[in-house]
Amino acid sequence: MFTISQRPLSSALWSDPVPPSTHRRHPSELAALRGTDDRMDVDVDDADHADLGVGSSLGGHGTYVENDQVVSSVTGTIERVNKLISVKPLKSRYIPEVGDLVIGRIVEVGSSRWRVDANARQDAVLMLSSVNLPGGVQRRKIESDALKMREFLAEGDLLVAEVQAFFGDGAISLHTRSLRYGKLRNGLLLSLPPRLIRRLKSHFHHIPPPCGPSGVDVILGLNGLVWVAAGTGEDRREGGEGFDAEGVYSDKNDVRNPPSSRTAISLVSNLINLFAAHNVPLSDTLLLDAHAWVHKRGVIGPDVPRDVGERLLAELVGVDVSAD
Amino acid sequence: MSSSRLEILNDGGLRHDARRPxxxxxxxxxxxxxPTADGSSTVTQGLTSVSVTVFGPREPKQRAGVxxxxxxxxxxxGVALWAGTGAQRRTRGDKRLMEVGAAIRQTFEPVIMTQLYPxxxxxxxxxxxxxxGGILPSSINATTLALIDAGISLLDYVTSVSIGLHLTQPLLDLSxxxxxxxxxxxxxSLPGSGKITLAQMETRLHVDRFEEMLLLGVEAG
Incomplete structure (x- = not known):
């Protein structure tokens, strides 16, 4: 049992010099944190209606202005860029940004557009003009393509795409105009809290054999959806010899997926779920290390025994979960 | 009825469950x-226990709601079958439950910054x-926490309490x-600004006294 009390803000109650935060910090921000005693810079704000105590500042996201004072409207970490103050909620739905890689599911086929559930505030839109159709990147879309839309992507299909633009009301438009994007198959979908996926240089990762006969591909969607699929070898990826540009919209899983490949997929997804259960942000190196770690200890999967998982977390991430 | 024999306040000034007024x-x-909801909370006040889950902001499930x-x-x-309301089974379309739902919606409509999520x-x-007792106040308290957990922008917290009047003696948090x-x-009420978003009663009473008492209740919560 606990009670909620209003704690004075920007107090030096934190024994930890850097309060827990889920966002990646800019180097200059970290330098500022180290260099100053003023904890106003970043503070976990659990007083919802607390004055941030600064004059002539601008309220950003997660704040509103009342009586010339910036007041936070969500519980989270304060981020400050010069005069702009914003509060990032500890937990929230996916907030899209242009260029984000997302995984979505088609919910509706409309006239020259698909509606995609991308775990955001509203359904995303995928225009027929912003997909690659079989037959070449430069191909013009004609009327017969609009009639065949359901053959390319039907309701329930999963796809990986990039956020292209915002509409006026905040809805997003996606595009799949890259050979890496498009329909997903040969794998399984995981749904995680979006805050655990950080913005990385690449969100397509490959865990090479011995993780399954052909390795395992992992796509980390920034909207919290993660796709774990049978790996594609070097030659079969886009640009390679065996890349199958015509099979992009195929609904069929590859027949040569042996059980060992599926075991590897399950193992990797169990590892991801293990990290997610303990709020560990995911990255490619973490997954590679984790798989190497369990492989060294002879865990073939798909299950990761509890004690093994605890040791994995303790050794790789430094999280002690034995007390939980 | 047994309830009519209940002594609301005994000679020592204590209530039937040995609380002070x-x-x-x-x-x-x-x-x-x-875990699967965007935000959730469980609030227990005495023997009343309410669990609230919040989903969204998300695409409206019904086109009419846009x-x-x-x-x-x-x-x-919804009320669990074993909740012990004393009444028969209540379904989702039940009038009284719809009323509670409408009260919660009206309470939070001005507090949630809905214009941010068109x-x-x-x-x-x-x-x-x-x-x-006190299903509505507990639900409102739980909803506030669930909305905070979901990271939805609120102008302020909402806290709620029920108040009864026995002769001239007001009582807080009724069972x-x-x-x-x-x-x-x-x-x-909104403790930050002292505004009141919901006042619901079925009898006529003096409001000034209750506002004062509400602040007491908010502090105690």
């Missing part, structure tokens, strides 16, 4: 109780796990037997 029941809050400039708020209230829906599911016998007022 301004004393709240033992309260516990927990956040993030439901408002182009702000989010729509949908509240669903064309979307915030879905609030209230489940009464056990009922011993079910007291609620049956006394005129009851439910107030939901």
């Amino acid at each position: 301004y004393e709240l029941r033992s309260t516990s809050f927990s956040l993030g109780t439901h 408002t182009h400039d702000r989010a729509s708020i949908v509240v669903e209230v 064309r979307s829906e915030i879905f609030i599911n209230v489940q009464v796990i056990s009922a011993d 079910a037997p007291e609620e049956n016998d006394l005129p009851t007022l439910v107030v939901a």
Whole structure:
């Protein structure tokens, strides 16, 4: 049992010099944190209606202005860029940004557009003009393509795409105009809290054999959806010899997926779920290390025994979960 | 009826459950109780226990619910069969539950910054796990916590408490037997600004006194 009390803000109650935060910090921000005693810079704000105590500042996201004072409207970490103050909620739905890689599911086929559930505030839109159709990147879309839309992507299909633009009301438009994007198959979908996926240089990762006969591909969607699929070898990826540009919209899983490949997929997804259960942000190196770690200890999967998982977390991430 | 024989305040000035008039029941809050919801909380006040899950802002499930400039708020209230309301089974379409749902929606409509989430829906599911009076205040408290957990922008917290009047003596946080016998007022307020977003009662009472008492209740919570 606990009670909620209003704690004075920007107090030096934190024994930890850097309060827990889920966002990646800019180097200059970290330098500022180290260099100053003023904890106003970043503070976990659990007083919802607390004055941030600064004059002539601008309220950003997660704040509103009342009586010339910036007041936070969500519980989270304060981020400050010069005069702009914003509060990032500890937990929230996916907030899209242009260029984000997302995984979505088609919910509706409309006239020259698909509606995609991308775990955001509203359904995303995928225009027929912003997909690659079989037959070449430069191909013009004609009327017969609009009639065949359901053959390319039907309701329930999963796809990986990039956020292209915002509409006026905040809805997003996606595009799949890259050979890496498009329909997903040969794998399984995981749904995680979006805050655990950080913005990385690449969100397509490959865990090479011995993780399954052909390795395992992992796509980390920034909207919290993660796709774990049978790996594609070097030659079969886009640009390679065996890349199958015509099979992009195929609904069929590859027949040569042996059980060992599926075991590897399950193992990797169990590892991801293990990290997610303990709020560990995911990255490619973490997954590679984790798989190497369990492989060294002879865990073939798909299950990761509890004690093994605890040791994995303790050794790789430094999280002690034995007390939980 | 047994309730008419209930002594609301005994000679020592204590209530039937040995509380003083301004004393709240033992309260516990927990956040993030439901892993798949965007936000969730469980609030227990005495023997009343309410669990709230919040989904959204998300694409509206029904096309009719779309408002182009702000989010729509949908509240669903359910009572567990074992909750012990004393009444027969209540289904989702029940009048009284719809009333509770509407009260919660009206309470939060001015507090949630709905204009930030156009064309979307915030879905609030209230489940009464056990009922011993004060379902509405507990639900409002739980909803506030669940909305905070979901990271939805709020102008302020909302806190709520029920107040009864026995002769001239006001009582805070009524239990079910007291609620049956006394005129009851439910107030939901914003502690930051002191504004009141909900005042619901079925009898006529003096409001000034209750506002004062509400602040007492908010502090105690």
